[in-house]
Amino acid sequence: MENLKKLKTWVQESKRIVFFGGAGVSTESGIPDFRSVDGLYNQKFDYPPETIISHSFFMKNPEYFFRFYREKMLPLGFSPNITHKKLAQWEEAGKLTAVITQNIDGLHQKAGSYRVLELHGSVLRNYCMKCHKGYSAEYVKNSQGICRCDCGGIVKPDVVLYEESLDSQVLEKSIYAIAQCDLLIVGGTSLTVYPAAGLLRYYPGHRLVLINRDETPYDNQADLVLHESLGKVFEQLP
């Protein structure tokens, strides 16, 4: 396949690769995404998922939030797949400067990546809203009803909910990494969640690669588009 051959060459030639990914990176580890046909958004709940995982809903109806969150958004016990692993290898080989992820599952770090910028936070960090004591994801998973701290405060997962803003330092580092990279690979994201999707505009080069099963609104701006599963592509990359 011509496109794959080109991508292989670009990976070989690059010294500052940045990978920007989303939920599609972890589907091959068994974690469902949001927008695929079997994703979370195509299942039926009392409220739309965007409503349940919004800041105002969390504040008004924390018990419902935690029920949904524990059942649908707390991916524990999953393992990294070939995509996570290859990215970690590229970092170790000194040819990848950052993985920017919209995922909250911690699988890039589990695969051995250190330079991970988590735009939407992580389920692995949880803090009491009153005294800021930290708690593990297992603590949240095993709690009943509203997850509470020893002090009585609510323990909030360190994930960015709808209506909340992104961490400005993570955002700045992501912009810097994208502006400096020589190959930007975007994969497993519908590129519909902002401001994350808007980061693509900071790439000044001519090696923007999109790897996604479905089409995205940015397909026509990419220099190379592969409508493939990430695992199939990454297992063939150097």
Ligand code: CNA
């Ligand atoms: P999304 O909107 O669900 O889009 C996922 C995209 O990935 C879709 O366009 C699919 O076609 C594509 N896709 C799915 N599997 C593969 C695959 N194996 N190979 C190639 N393409 C694939 O997800 P986004 O990340 O764009 O949306 C942003 C949300 C989803 C973020 O806020 C995440 O926190 C949130 N999310 C995260 C996780 C996780 O941490 N694993 C899981 C589900 C949702």
